Amino acid sequence: MTALTLDIKTECWPIAGGFTISRGTKHEAHVVVVTVKSQEHCGRGECVPYARYGQSIASVVATLNDVQLSPEWSPATARKNVHGQLPPGAARNALDCALWDLEAKQTGSSCAALAGLAPLATVTTMHTIGLGPAEEMAAKAAALRQFPILKLKLDGQDEDARRMAMVRAARRDAELIVDANEAWSNATIVRRLAQAADAGIALIEQPLPAGADQILADIDHVVAICADESAHVARDVGKLVGRYDAINIKLDKTGGLTEAVAMAEAARGAAMQIMIGCMVSSSLSMAPALLIAQNAEWVDLDGPLLLAQDCPHPLHYNGPVVSPPLPALWG
Numbered sequence: 374m375t376a377l378t379l380d381i382k383t384e385c386w387p388i389a390g391g392f393t394i395s396r397g398t399k400h401e402a403h404v405v406v407v408t409v410k411s412q413e414h415c416g417r418g419e420c421v422p423y424a425r426y427g428q429s430i431a432s433v434v435a436t437l438n439d440v441q442l443s444p445e446w447s448p449a450t451a452r453k454n455v456h457g458q459l460p461p462g463a464a465r466n467a468l469d470c471a472l473w474d475l476e477a478k479q480t481g482s483s484c485a486a487l488a489g490l491a492p493l494a495t496v497t498t499m500h501t502i503g504l505g506p507a508e509e510m511a512a513k514a515a516a517l518r519q520f521p522i523l524k525l526k527l528d529g530q531d532e533d534a535r536r537m538a539m540v541r542a543a544r545r546d547a548e549l550i551v552d553a554n555e556a557w558s559n560a561t562i563v564r565r566l567a568q569a570a571d572a573g574i575a576l577i578e579q580p581l582p583a584g585a586d587q588i589l590a591d592i593d594h595v596v597a598i599c600a601d602e603s604a605h606v607a608r609d610v611g612k613l614v615g616r617y618d619a620i621n622i623k624l625d626k627t628g629g630l631t632e633a634v635a636m637a638e639a640a641r642g643a644a645m646q647i648m649i650g651c652m653v654s655s656s657l658s659m660a661p662a663l664l665i666a667q668n669a670e671w672v673d674l675d676g677p678l679l680l681a682q683d684c685p686h687p688l689h690y691n692g693p694v695v696s697p698p699l700p701a702l703w704g
Contacts, residue, residue: 374392378442381408382405384405385401388402391503392501393505394504396425405704406419407468411479416475417470418661420464441518443452457627462625462628477704498694499550499693500520522548523550524552526551528554538572559588562592565577577598579600584603586600599671605626606626607632610643623651623652624661647671653678656684663698674695685696686701
């Protein structure tokens with residue numbers, strides 16, 4: 374058996390026009406790409422280090438440089454052992470997804486088949502509108518007429534009510550989701566939920582800070598609430614029952630596709646709905662998430678649509694409809 378070797382590199386993708394949430398504005402997507410090689414085959418995975426979780430490009434690269442892969446390991450065995458070596462997060466995500474891709478390339482199969490899933494079908498993604506003045510967000514919503522589902526970034530300020538109302542007025546036909554990125558508070562949550570209900574919002578993502586969301590178990594959910602920063606891995610799901618109605622699964626949180634599959638199973642077992650989400654990144658990050666998207670209520674895999682340029686062999690987006698990846702990309 375040929376030893377597995379790692380190649381680690383960083384890439385930077387410009388964001389078209391910038392992207393703003395409550396924590397600030399980004400103009401570039403900085404990612405780490407892992408390539409795992411074995412003889413003539415190689416598999417790739419991409420991750421996005423996130424400062425919110427104490428990660429940086431340098432820390433993720435350092436973590437990956439410390440990984441030891443035994444010469445006796447197959448890609449499947451390596452996945453199991455890497456799961457024990459590395460904590461959930463960006464570094465493990467890139468390596469885990471690269472090992473899935475390598476196994477598919479070696480076996481001539483697909484990652485969907487290896488995961489026991491049916492062949493991948495197209496899915497419909499929402500499109501995210503970054504934080505801005507209400508009038509600006511409404512204009513962007515009107516321009517995205519081909520997208521039946523829109524996600525609005527909010528910041529916890531009084532302008533949030535106008536943002537929701539004006540976007541609703543601009544898009545009476547759309548399903549609207551809002552993401553507060555932990556910016557609401559216990560003092561405002563009931564009022565904000567009522568404002569969201571008035572605007573016909575379908576789902577509110579992470580309104581309160583992770584670890585300070587107990588009040589969600591004690592108030593009426595006049596709009597369904599989805600955990601993001603509060604939910605990283607499968608074992609988190611049980612603790613969130615009663616506080617949340619849905620879970621946002623992101624591979625950069627779970628530490629890869631392996632744990633994402635387990636988290637989706639845990640969510641179903643807890644009767645929670647699923648959103649599959651992403652960071653702003655290239656099609657290489659989106660491709661593994663498409664396996665989870667097949668059975669998710671909400672798909673938020675618009676990362677490449679926010680970029681000025683995507684990676685080679687990108688996913689095909691026909692408006693909101695995303696096609697399965699080509700083998701040259703992943704899987």
